[in-house]
Amino acid sequence: MFSAAPGLRLPGPYRSLFADRTFRQLMPVFALSDLGDGMTVVAVAWLALTLGPEGGQGALAGLAVASYILPGALGALILGRWMRLLPAPRLLVTDSALRAVLLGAIPLAHLAGWLTPAVYVGLLAASSLLHAWGKAGKHALFAPLLPEDQRLAANSVLSTSLWSATIAGPALAGLLAGLVSPAWIIGVDAVTFAVLALQTSRTALPRSPAPPATDRTQRGLSILRRQPELFGLLLVTWVFNLAFGPVEVALPLFVSGNLDAGAGLLGAYWAAFGIGAVMGAMALGAARRLPLWLAMLGIIGGHGIGMLPFAITDTAIPSLIGFALAGLVYGPYSALSFTLIQDRAPAGSLTTVLAARSAVLLTASPLGAAAGGFLLDRTSAPAVLVGCGALMILTVPVSIVVLKLYGSRRRRSQPLHAPAERATCTD
Known part of the structure; x- marks a missing residue:
């Protein structure tokens, strides 16, 4: 190539x-x-x-x-x-x-x-x-x-x-x-x-x-806070990444402890996830025909459902299939979220917003991994993995309610003579 x-x-x-x-x-x-x-x-x-x-x-x-x-x-x-x-x-x-x-x-x-x-x-x-x-x-x-x-x-x-x-x-x-x-x-x-x-x-x-000489991260965060939809996307993605963080810690213990297998099987799990993600990314065209917020929240919920087969510990097959499904569902998420940012962020501040977004999101997965390590010494790896899926599923209805409330409050706070913002909580 x-x-x-x-x-x-x-x-x-x-x-x-x-x-x-x-x-x-x-x-x-x-x-x-x-x-x-x-x-x-x-x-x-x-x-x-x-x-x-x-x-x-x-x-x-x-x-x-x-x-x-x-x-x-x-x-x-x-x-x-x-x-x-x-x-x-x-x-x-x-x-x-x-x-x-x-x-x-x-x-x-x-x-x-x-x-x-x-x-x-x-x-x-x-x-x-x-x-x-x-x-x-x-x-x-x-x-x-x-x-x-x-x-x-x-x-x-x-x-x-x-x-x-x-x-x-x-x-x-x-x-x-x-x-x-x-x-x-x-x-x-x-x-x-x-x-x-x-x-x-x-x-x-x-x-x-x-x-530029200005502090791009601070300015980007300020823009995100003023855009209900972009700020909601940042929060939802942060929680999504936080929920996935423990998987990187719990999966090795699930393989070595519950399945009594070696690193080869651990590699197979991540390969299955990656193959699913590549296939999912190819379906981006179909996903983009859906309302963006509906598609992204559907991805989070579907990813969570893919984690539930980790409750079965006597064989690797169900959880391997579930993890591949999680990757398949996740494939279009990044492209969809960037599409929403490109559509909603002011054109002259796009790179500033993306820089601020990256700085915030970098904290989510490590915090989730650290929390997962703490939980693994107090409960089992399958419980942590299934719990990650449950948190992702729970994120969907909570996000819908919070985003609607936040968007409604923003619209009510606008002066009557001001034009309505293009950003809403649902597409």
Whole structure:
């Protein structure tokens, strides 16, 4: 797919996209890094289970998953004054180099016998501090490079790479975990970040436009608060991500404890979810024919229903099918939510709103993972997984009521001479 001579069978936009030499140089290392990140979905939690004390494995797994994500949200907020002054390539190289060094220290510490739970969590947390800025740099990298009509195709290729890594990465990690320690799988991810940093630093890229001097996150949050529908979308998505957070911690314990299986089956679960998500994303055209809010709340409820088969613990088949269904339903969610934001946000503030949204949403899944780890030491993995599904299902009627009440109050507070806002709580 990433050959130097793009095949003529590619559709027109992609043919011209892969004709760009710089894109061809960078896209393979992006895909490699995505694959490495896909492998850590299994490796981070599985290594925590091997390091955790008896009776405290769930808490350590939750803390490890949270520490691998949450500091990125803190870095997005705390370090913005300095990091937003850097051009996109520098952001990507700095984040990739930091992650290569600190994630690479995990297998070395394991080899030396120094990898205690505290060292492990500390290295994961430090490695993720700049990751929100690195991802922002990755997506902004091609803006000055590609004409506007090619950016959609570039974003599509980046998304396809991520979804493909969701399928292949966990499955590959599950196979490798039967041969080597999960610490070495994290080391492989570190190597992919080193390659990404090296290739990006060697590639000649045009200078990105200077960032604005204003605090984009604060201004974006202000816009979201003034738009009932966008603010409601942010809250609903935050709760959705919070409800999914414990799954990353409870699923490894479900596989190892209730099913008495290894990391290979854990990889199969995540691969099934990824395959379902890819198939669901292909159904985006059908989903867009529905009212957007109805479609998104339906996705949350359907995802929750897909989690309920985890109540069956004597065989993996029902929960594997349910998890694949959850992925299938989830597939269109991100595209639909971005469509709603693009439709409702002021055109000149779209990137500001998206930056603020990302900073807020980065906190949800880690908090859910930490809560899931706490609960796992007090209840069973199936109870946590089914509870996640129940919370998602409950989110739907609560969201409908809250969004309608919030939208009605906003409309009543408008002056009589003011034009009605386009944002409502239902499409």
